[in-house]
Amino acid sequence: MDWANFTQQLINGLSLGAIYALIALGYTMVYGVLRFINFAHGDVFMIGAFAGLYLHRWLKPFFQWMPAFLSALVVLLLAMAFCAALGILIEKLAYKPLRQRSRLTVLITAIGVSLLLSYGAQLLFGAAPKGFADLIKNETHDLPGELSITTEQIVVLVVTLLLLVSLRFIVQKTRMGLAMRALSNNPTAASLMGVNTDAVISFTFGLGSALAAAAGIFFAMLYQAIDPFMGILPGIKAFVAAVLGGIGNIAGAALGGVLIGLLETLVVGYSQNIGIPPGFRDAVAFVILILILMFKPAGLLGKSEREKV
Amino acid sequence: MRPLPSLALMLFILCGVTLPGCKKKDSAASSDEIVVGEFASLTGATASFGQSTHKGVLMAVDEVNASGGVLGKKLRLVTEDDQSKAGEAATVVRRMISREKPVAIIGEVASSRSLEAAPICQQNKIPMISPASTNPKVTETGDYIFRVCFIDPFQGSVLAKFMLQRGLKKAAILTDVKQDYAVGLTDFFKDYFTKNGGTIVSEQSYSSGDKDFKAQLTSIRTTGPEAILVAGYYNEAGLIAGQAKELEINVPLLGGDGWDSPSLVEVAGDAMEGNFFSNHFSAEDKSPAVQNFLTKFKAKYLESPDAMAALGYDATMLLVDALKQAGTTDSAALRDAIASTSGFPAVTGNITLDAKRNATKSAVILQIQNGKFRFVETVAP
Numbered sequence: 001m002d003w004a005n006f007t008q009q010l011i012n013g014l015s016l017g018a019i020y021a022l023i024a025l026g027y028t029m030v031y032g033v034l035r036f037i038n039f040a041h042g043d044v045f046m047i048g049a050f051a052g053l054y055l056h057r058w059l060k061p062f063f064q065w066m067p068a069f070l071s072a073l074v075v076l077l078l079a080m081a082f083c084a085a086l087g088i089l090i091e092k093l094a095y096k097p098l099r100q101r102s103r104l105t106v107l108i109t110a111i112g113v114s115l116l117l118s119y120g121a122q123l124l125f126g127a128a129p130k131g132f133a134d135l136i137k138n139e140t141h142d143l144p145g146e147l148s149i150t151t152e153q154i155v156v157l158v159v160t161l162l163l164l165v166s167l168r169f170i171v172q173k174t175r176m177g178l179a180m181r182a183l184s185n186n187p188t189a190a191s192l193m194g195v196n197t198d199a200v201i202s203f204t205f206g207l208g209s210a211l212a213a214a215a216g217i218f219f220a221m222l223y224q225a226i227d228p229f230m231g232i233l234p235g236i237k238a239f240v241a242a243v244l245g246g247i248g249n250i251a252g253a254a255l256g257g258v259l260i261g262l263l264e265t266l267v268v269g270y271s272q273n274i275g276i277p278p279g280f281r282d283a284v285a286f287v288i289l290i291l292i293l294m295f296k297p298a299g300l301l302g303k304s305e306r307e308k309v
Numbered sequence: 310m311r312p313l314p315s316l317a318l319m320l321f322i323l324c325g326v327t328l329p330g331c332k333k334k335d336s337a338a339s340s341d342e343i344v345v346g347e348f349a350s351l352t353g354a355t356a357s358f359g360q361s362t363h364k365g366v367l368m369a370v371d372e373v374n375a376s377g378g379v380l381g382k383k384l385r386l387v388t389e390d391d392q393s394k395a396g397e398a399a400t401v402v403r404r405m406i407s408r409e410k411p412v413a414i415i416g417e418v419a420s421s422r423s424l425e426a427a428p429i430c431q432q433n434k435i436p437m438i439s440p441a442s443t444n445p446k447v448t449e450t451g452d453y454i455f456r457v458c459f460i461d462p463f464q465g466s467v468l469a470k471f472m473l474q475r476g477l478k479k480a481a482i483l484t485d486v487k488q489d490y491a492v493g494l495t496d497f498f499k500d501y502f503t504k505n506g507g508t509i510v511s512e513q514s515y516s517s518g519d520k521d522f523k524a525q526l527t528s529i530r531t532t533g534p535e536a537i538l539v540a541g542y543y544n545e546a547g548l549i550a551g552q553a554k555e556l557e558i559n560v561p562l563l564g565g566d567g568w569d570s571p572s573l574v575e576v577a578g579d580a581m582e583g584n585f586f587s588n589h590f591s592a593e594d595k596s597p598a599v600q601n602f603l604t605k606f607k608a609k610y611l612e613s614p615d616a617m618a619a620l621g622y623d624a625t626m627l628l629v630d631a632l633k634q635a636g637t638t639d640s641a642a643l644r645d646a647i648a649s650t651s652g653f654p655a656v657t658g659n660i661t662l663d664a665k666r667n668a669t670k671s672a673v674i675l676q677i678q679n680g681k682f683r684f685v686e687t688v689a690p
Binding site: 008013122142219271 | 352353354356357392486487512513514515516518519520521523524525527528530531544547548551552554555556557572575576577578
């Protein structure tokens with residue numbers, strides 16, 4: 001076995017996995033508090049990438065005296081803030097009025113919101129893919145043993161790690177995080193204990209959408225082109241990642257995302273050795289979904305819950 | 310049951326929104342005009358192809374109408390967008406035939422989508438002229454299907470010959486397996502290349518719409534090729550060039566006419582520099598036909614035409630010529646007139662349709678230099 005090749009594939013897979021992980025967190029957190037799958041999440045990811053592109057374009061005059069990493073950070077934070085606001089708005093307008101309805105109603109609404117966002121974006125930005133701006137100077141760094149890693153890959157991995165650590169801090173150490181966990185545990189009891197349910201749900205949507213925006217910008221940075229339908233497949237794969245890790249479980253979503261990214265890359269990279277054509281790369285996630293639902297429906301880190309009757 | 314009434318209401322509203330679009334055009338086949346159908350990928354992944362051919366077709370139609378039309382009637386162009394989607398081409402062509410009754414249909418660039426529409430045109434006995442589908446299977450569908458460009462057995466050999474002439478004997482191939490065009494081009498390239506002393510060191514594939522090619526490129530890198538054939542369309546080719554550079558693969562990439570789009574360099578930027586592709590015509594060609602077309606196109610659209618625009622123009626002009634020859638819009642007579650086209654002077658070279666309804670034309674090799682497509686050489690069939 002060629003270790004250099006294998007390690008290079010791992011590096012490639014890890015940066016893809018980091019993006020899936022960031023999106024998966026949004027699915028899993030919303031599921032945690034509301035028990036429904038927000039299928040519009042992949043489109044928030046897409047909007048994040050477009051927000052990044054346009055913010056960078058509009059703020060260009062201000063960036064001239066800034067070092068590149070600082071301007072990239074400003075774009076990232078502003079896009080995250082924008083998508084957080086968008087996520088909260090979507091929840092308020094589309095999901096909140098349906099909170100007492102059956103989960104199926106909300107689910108179908110989510111698909112509607114998803115279509116609205118992607119076709120709205122097509123109307124606004126056009127259907128042709130757009131090249132993404134170079135936020136940071138991208139260089140290829142040589143590692144020992146014929147390996148290489150690009151600046152962008154390093155940035156994606158490091159910033160993702162930072163975001164995961166800060167998310168863990170928010171969920172575990174702050175009052176809002178405590179409220180989120182309480183709501184996820186038992187919504188009725190939480191609201192009886194004085195938890196402001198609406199505020200917590202808004203916060204959760206905002207947080208998840210901000211992470212999706214970061215993922216969108218990273219995806220655009222790594223793969224250079226963005227279009228209004230770029231969110232569909234990564235969105236679905238991230239959903240599978242959330243299920244793989246155990247839906248509702250934050251560490252599980254991160255783990256699931258990384259695993260899916262790695263597996264997908266390895267299957268494509270070694271397609272000739274294992275006899276799966278690379279065209280089946282998108283099938284990898286779905287085969288995993290089927291297997292996990294068959295053998296461990298609660299996911300890798302999830303606890304199996306008995307459905308209350 | 311509450312949801313039911315609201316569902317009915319939704320359906321009602323939905324119908325209200327969509328039905329006006331279905332309203333029948335009152336002048337579907339009025340006697341003072343000739344309807345020409347066109348289906349193209351105006352939006353979606355390969356939007357640049359559809360946009361360009363449409364500009365060429367529209368320019369031809371406007372020109373003909375300005376000079377009094379054909380057979381004493383004006384041409385009316387009906388254009389449908391297939392959104393670059395598989396399945397959509399068949400739908401829009403079927404709709405166009407039943408509603409607008411075109412005398413002939415022009416389309417598509419992507420072979421997969423031409424292959425979808427061809428059986429429908431054949432069945433309805435409506436001549437279809439593809440401007441730029443190079444897969445041989447397209448015209449094999451039936452005797453009503455034509456094209457005004459060369460086919461991939463030729464294009465594949467052109468690329469293979471070009472590589473071998475430059476001493477590049479070890480090639481890797483990256484193919485878009487979702488596109489008939491790409492799969493065909495790879496086969497014909499491989500055939501010629503291996504028979505003439507080249508070796509294929511690695512064969513990888515991807516699907517249209519993929520964004521991440523690092524896994525395939527990393528595998529290709531370990532096999533040490535001297536050149537890489539990227540058989541696919543411009544979007545993915547641009548991304549592949551960028552990612553190859555990031556992985557420090559510094560060998561030339563080669564492609565076919567599917568690379569021809571301004572977006573090719575827009576997405577890849579510097580990474581595309583020095584790569585080659587085969588094409589139907591070069592805007593640097595000094596022949597009066599090309600230069601005349603360039604001037605007219607720039608005056609109308611304020612931009613330079615690519616090969617797809619030129620082929621769209623040629624396909625339409627060839628149809629108009631055949632209408633004149635036939636002297637009628639009767640489908641069998643029109644078909645025969647198109648089939649007997651010989652030495653028709655077109656922008657992309659003289660067109661003579663052979664017994665298999667293909668045009669035999671020379672190809673050009675272009676190189677990307679400073680973001681522009683520069684002419685390298687012409688290869689005659």
